[in-house]
Amino acid sequence: MDIVLASTLLVALAEIGDKTMLLAIILAARFRAPWPIIAGIFAATIVNHALAAWAGAAISGLLDGWWFRLAVAIGFLAMAVWILIPDSIDEDEAATPARYGVFLTTTIAFFMAEMGDKTQIATVALGARYHAVALVAIGTTIGMMIANVPAVFLGNRIMRLIPMRVMRIAAAIIFLILAALAIRELL
Numbered sequence: 001m002d003i004v005l006a007s008t009l010l011v012a013l014a015e016i017g018d019k020t021m022l023l024a025i026i027l028a029a030r031f032r033a034p035w036p037i038i039a040g041i042f043a044a045t046i047v048n049h050a051l052a053a054w055a056g057a058a059i060s061g062l063l064d065g066w067w068f069r070l071a072v073a074i075g076f077l078a079m080a081v082w083i084l085i086p087d088s089i090d091e092d093e094a095a096t097p098a099r100y101g102v103f104l105t106t107t108i109a110f111f112m113a114e115m116g117d118k119t120q121i122a123t124v125a126l127g128a129r130y131h132a133v134a135l136v137a138i139g140t141t142i143g144m145m146i147a148n149v150p151a152v153f154l155g156n157r158i159m160r161l162i163p164m165r166v167m168r169i170a171a172a173i174i175f176l177i178l179a180a181l182a183i184r185e186l187l
Helices: 002-015 019-031 034-062 066-082 102-114 118-130 133-154 156-161 164-186
Strands: none
Touching (some): 002 118, 002 133, 019 034, 019 133, 034 066, 034 102, 034 133, 066 164, 118 133, 118 164
């Protein structure tokens, strides 16, 4: 349960102000159909994060050793710095045609937006750290939903209510703690 909780908390905080959260707001404003958008976010996230957690666990199994654990620790440190940099999204990037319907448009847009995103890379690192693909994928998906469902319903209002700087600092601190724990295992 600690793995699910850590994964949930880390991704929920990391997702605040992330480009996929901004994408959720744009899709909600454009389509005004919250439930298909939420279903699309869930479908895209569970597949993307399950693959990312599996990749992290698989790579760590192949490269299990001191140097790989050092790379994971450095990755957590890099994520702590990266999370402090605010994301932005172009309106053109989110303006995919609704030709395939709200659900499919959202699923495809979210899946593509998550590729190489902070939360996907964090999921790879969590998969490498914990070797528990299902638990990491469940936790990171819950974290994405915690951050994005309110964004779908509240849209731009949520951006005014939550102090983004504080959320980014909290997420950075969590990444620093994970880095410290990974470094401690090296010693």
